Structures are given as C-alpha cells and as structure tokens.
Amino acid sequence: MAQGSNFVDYVKVCCRSGHGGAGSSHLHRDKFTAKGGPDGGDGGRGGHIILKGSTQHWTLLHLKYRKHIIAEPGGPGGSALRTGANGRDDVLEVPLGTVAKDAETGEILFEITEEGETKILTEGGKGGLGNWHFKSSTQQTPRFSQPGLPGKEQWIILELKVLADVGLVGFPNAGKSTLLSVVSAAKPEIANYPFTTLVPNLGIVGYRDNKSFVMADIPGIIEGASEGKGLGIRFLRHIERNSVLLFMVPADTDRTIEEEYNILLNELTSYNDELLTKPRLLAITKSDMLDEELEEQMKAELPKDIPYIFISSVANKNILPLKDMLWKAIND
Template structure:
C-alpha cells in the first residue's frame, strides 16, 4: 500500500518581520550639520504556496513542521533601503487547500499549475528618519521599527482531481475494478478498508482518449459523522466531476445499499448530489442471471446503470461508454 500518499499536513508558518528604519544624519567633511538621511527597512519575506502539476501528494512537506521566511534588513544612511527578506515558497499539488488550523478558515486553494497563493505577507519595513523632518524639526531623532511578520499553524489539505470517483462500501470491488481498467496497482484483498489511500488510475478509452478514475476508500454508514475513515476521504469526492456508485452483486438489496451511500454523501455535502451518477453492479460473475435481473430491478430507473465483472470483463466497455457520456 502506498503510504507515501500524504493528503494532510499541519505546519507552523511565519512570515519575515520588516527591517527597522534607520536614524542617520548626513556626515560629510564640509557639512557641519547634515540633515537626516536614514533609509527605510526592507519588507520581510512572504510565505507563498505555488501550484506544481508534477506533484501528486504532500509527502515532501510531511516532516517540515516549521517554515520561516527571512526578515527584512534595516535601512541605512544615505537613504538606502534595507534588502527584502527572502520569500519562502512551498510547491504543492493542484487541489491543495490552505486553512488556518485553529479556526478552519480557508485562506485559499491552488487550482492550476504555477498559481501562487500568498499565505502570510512579510511585515512592512519601518520608515527612516528622513521621512520625519518638518520645517520646525529639521533633525528628527525618530525612525520606525519594522512591522512583525505573521505566525500561525496552517493546515494544507489535498483534494484529488479526477474525472470520476468510485463510491461504495468497503470490498465492493473498487480496487479490483481500477486495477482491471487502468495501470494503477492498488492493494487488493477481500476485507473492509483495504484501500487506506485514494488510488488514481488513467483509464484508456476508445482511440487514444482517456479519463482519470479515483478509487476513494470505502465509506460506511456514519462516515459523515466521522466514523471509520470517512471524513478524510469524503473530501476527495468533492473534486470528482461524476460519481460511480459500485455495489457488489453479493448484497442483499442493491437499492437499499445505493440509498445508504447517497445518504452519506448528502450528510457530508448536499452539493455532491448535483454530480452526474452511474450505478455499477460489480462481481456479477458470482451470481446467476436471475439474481442479477432481480438486483438491477431494485435500482432507480432514472440513473444509468450496468452490470459488470472485473474478473471476466463483462460489461466493462459498456461501463466506460456510460462514464464517457457522463463526462462529455
């Protein structure tokens, strides 16, 4: 199992403080009382996220518990502004959401390659004494300190981008299906919660076309309340443009199982029900024709559905056609 799939990290981030303004007076050989010429401090470094389409996981940030940008340098005489602090730029996969750990307030989301998101700006540099001279105060002994940077715990969460998300109970056959239609190699065993991380697979379609399918770990009744592994995985479904409900043919009642899955999604986020849906009855090699017809009759007539077997290939092309139609 790919334990390298990291979709959640919590990092303490601190932007750089601004440099202090300079309190300096011009000192030249022939000028007895030179005026103020203190320069401004440089701004502190920003904390920035940058989208990188080559990344699929937050693994590279797993052990970075603290990220600190450099402070700005102080101003100098002769009105010289201090150097800016170096920005700290974190590369993240597309689909990364940044939020404040304590309040869950969303700072922003990375939705495309090279996009930059400012997490915390660096503190402004202080003004030098050159700014404070007035007709009545020609030699101000005053300069500003730089503004402090911003520090807080930030959570980065990855939501997978896939064309179609597989939704179903544990051991409904999602991993087997993904392995049979794509080059993905998820770990497969016949017990609940084999899939502990989402698996992505590119599915070849007629000609040289393809679409991305995500096997999202099984949800169980109560996932929306956070039971099992539910909540962490439900967020991946938010990004899929259509949903494929996988129901094992070994179930007692296909219609009821579909309703439970639908209910879980609605509890979590009612907008998920706006996505296009397809129902797939899997493992049909384990039942006879009569049983198959009975189970298909239990499914809602207004949702496209198909009976398949990943083992024998039954219905797989028809399923791909249904997905392609839903996507386009």
C-alpha cells in the same frame, strides 16, 4: 512499508514570516556637506510564507516532518535613501486540492487548485520608514525612523482533497480497486476482504484517441461514516473534489442493489448535500456471475433516477461502454 503509508493528506505546521527591516535615521554627510538633511532609507519587507500548486506532488508527505517554517527577516535601510533587502520568501510546493486552514479557528483561508498558482499563507512584516519621510518645514533634520513591523506566527493546517474526474463510491469489497487496476496503470492492493484500500488510489484512465481522465478509488464507506465511524469523514472529504461519482454495488450483495445504493447516497448526503448536484452513474460489479435472465430480473429492481451498467472487471465485461458513459458525464 505498507502501500498507503506514504500518503499524507493532513499536516499541521507552525509558520513564522520574517520581521520587517528597520528604517535608517541617517543624515547626509560628505566632504562638501557637514550638516546635510535626512537620507535614511526604508527597511526591507520580511519574507512571506507562500503556497504554490504543483502537479509533481500527490501528497503532503514532504511537509510532514517540517513542523516549523520560518522566513527570513527584511534588511535595514541604509544611507543615501537605500532600501533594505527584502527577506527571502519560503515557497512551499503543495499538491493541487490543498486547503489551508487556521488551526485555532478552523477557518478556511484558501485552496490551491491549479498548477503554478501561488497564495501568501503568512505575510511578512512591512519594513520601517526611513527618517527622510518625516522631514517637514518645522522639522528639517528628524533623527528618528520606524522599526520594521514584526512577522506573523500562526499554526496552519494543510488538508488535501484529491482532485479527480471520477470518484468511485462503494462499500468495502465492491470491486473498486479491481476496476481501477483494469482501466489504468495504478496498482492498488487488491484482496477479497474489506478495507484493503486505506488511502485514495489515483489512476489515469486511457480513453479513445489518446484522451485520458483521472479516477480515484476512495476507501470504502461504511454506514455511519458521515458521523465519523470507521475511516469515515477523513475519506469522505476526498469525494468532494470529484466531478462525477461512480457508485459501485456488487451483484452478489446481501441487500437489493437499490437498498445499497440508497445507503451510500445517504452517507454522502449527510456529510455534504452539495454532493447530490454531481453527476452520478451506477455500476453493478462482479456481473460475470449473472446470466441474461437474472440480469433482466435485476434491472426491474434498480434505482430509477440514475444511468446504470452491468460490468465485470475480471471478465472485461462492458469496460469500454463504462468509459464511454464516464467520458460523456465528465464532459457534459
């Protein structure tokens, strides 16, 4: 199985919450009471469908084959004012960064960003009122009660936006996977051809004094990704969630480093200009092939508005200083 085939970041499911239980129309009877008043209890509420954040899940794979999610109906009310049982809720655990949308309108309902956070996705129907609610001075023995309200049925889209502290931004083959494999325990596929990374790879990067941060290698952007070309928008959305963006441009690029950086920046801006508010750093990769003189010449051509560093993952050049810069940017 290909390395990326278990990464599922989009599912569409049909959610049906439980119907509310019917209220009871019971009249009180016992051996001392031949004609008692109304004592019918209320119906129980139908089961909700609930999303719950869980750090145990990295993808939506476990929901890919659950097309229909159906919660239990509520129980009917009983005599002696007994309320019916509530239908059992169906709780779906999802990774942090999951966004729930209405499939028909595209409206974003909410997102789950914290461990243990719960939100009701589809609300169960309310239980009907029992006949004792309808008792009055003019109507002492009402023989009617309310039916429960029906549950809701709706198609929902769940989309995952990867939560990470650092997102790696660069064209295919910029050395992102190699860097991730050097600084973390992640084992991304690495080869010398474009589009090796077809899914976001997450790695936990160990830092000084047992600290750590999460780095995401997001598939290479190509020009026109924001218009939906190539792997485009599906992967750009993962960048929205990273607190720091590390732009990676190889030293052997055909363009100047500034040109390549500006193209990447333009792709992000066309997709979502709020990304410009995130802290940005620039790493010039594969710089083990540069001598000091060439490096000095290149510095003069770098973009002016961004801190930069020359690195080589293979030669382990400037990897710790890069981590220092990233840690500072994350925590500023």
